[in-house]
Amino acid sequence: MPAHRIHDLLESALAELTPAPLLVAFSGGLDSSVLLHALAASPAARARGLRAVHVDHGLHGDSTNWSRHCQTFADSMGVELIVRTVDVTRNPGLGLEASARRARYGEIEALLAPGEIVALAHHRDDQAETVLLKLLRGAGPEGIGAMRPLRRIGRGFAWRPLLGLPRAALRDYAEQFQLTWIQDPSNADPTIDRNFLRLQVIPRIVQRWPEAETSIAQSAAWARAAAEFIDEEAERALARTQGLDPSTLRFREWLALPQALRDPVLRRWLRALDLPEPTYYQAAELVRQLGEAGEDRQPCVRWPGAEVRRYRDLLHALPPLQLPPFDWAAEFDGADLALPMDLGTLRLAGEAGSPRLARRLQVRFRRGGESLRLATGEHTRELRDLFQEAGIPPWQRGRLPLVFERDGALLAVADLWLSQTGARLLEPLGARLQWIARDMSPSATGGARPRIDLGDALS
């Protein structure tokens, strides 16, 4: 393909963009060198104050030299280059490549001014690799739709003007202008899935079906259109199926959604809660396990960083929960008591500060079989029954601090219930128990957090 075709293509693509500043994401590799070179030659791009950014991941011994090469290249075109160094901490759920990509996008996003456009040099061959990778991971329309020519990223937009061009066209351009570029040796490593597809699989497919990459890009475009339509529906469906507390989803209504909506609704819900999304397989497993478990069961599906549990008709999405150590116990005299893990603080709250008790009590967690006679009640009640009546999800029951007399009598369950003895102890002090849990969301107590003030309990 002659170079002027790439210039023409960029000119007309630029004309369709909102008039915003333009930043090129420049790795120094072949593709982004072509993109930067071609945009540097465009008066329309220059008029947008064209700049470039190179992110140094520090993962290769030569990465400082790569940054230097990028600087020289940008200087030779009179384009300002921003170099950012990132520390790639490997995310346990992701490989090194994906962790680096996430760090890179994070850095680029942070750089973008409102409305600013970052140009990425992805091309049609990249798109075909992405679609195949997504298929191999069991993706739905959203994933198979692969990369969009323009999408929101941070406060601005990611723009991929070369997405319709084959890699060969970019190589022709680079040769024509005698560009020099960095060869990242990791691109030749066939143990990386994307490289394996690019080096060993796609060439064979193209040998047999020469138009394969165009066809795959066409399928991606169809899938993307379907995904956009589904996404709009999913937004409405989420609003209909969410519980009163946004960290819950009404299970039966969610399950009754058309199959094409279930996964997108789930993902929207998790994203809004800032929880990591499951893989496509984990999501399918979630539907299966939660759907198949009987009414009386409390299924839980986990993946790194999140878990979804069902209790009664609600799904609860949470960060992974842990139970406090079984034998944990501490003395309590009314002053702030730090509970283990993320379970917050327990204290007495009075008119003026935190009154002290004449005798020390004990705080520990549930071990089973506890009961108490409520300040408001006639009979001794099993804690298990109280939990069930209040709809406190089973996974929270072992996380509520229990206050005991030294002789072992249960006086209070967090700040939810008080025994008659507990009420008699606190009344003269004009105090009530206060549990300041880090997670005060209603989902921590199953959407029902029955607050019982001492006043109520004694009336």
Ligand SMILES: Nc1ncnc2c1ncn2[C@@H]1O[C@H](COP(=O)(O)OP(=O)(O)OP(=O)(O)O)[C@@H](O)[C@H]1O
């Ligand atoms: N280190 C980086 N700094 C800035 N932008 C990058 C960097 N790595 C990749 N990009 C941008 O993301 C796009 C796609 O990333 P990919 O990992 O496929 O790039 P690459 O293999 O280095 O290719 P290229 O030849 O496009 O530079 C690149 O075309 C480039 O626009």
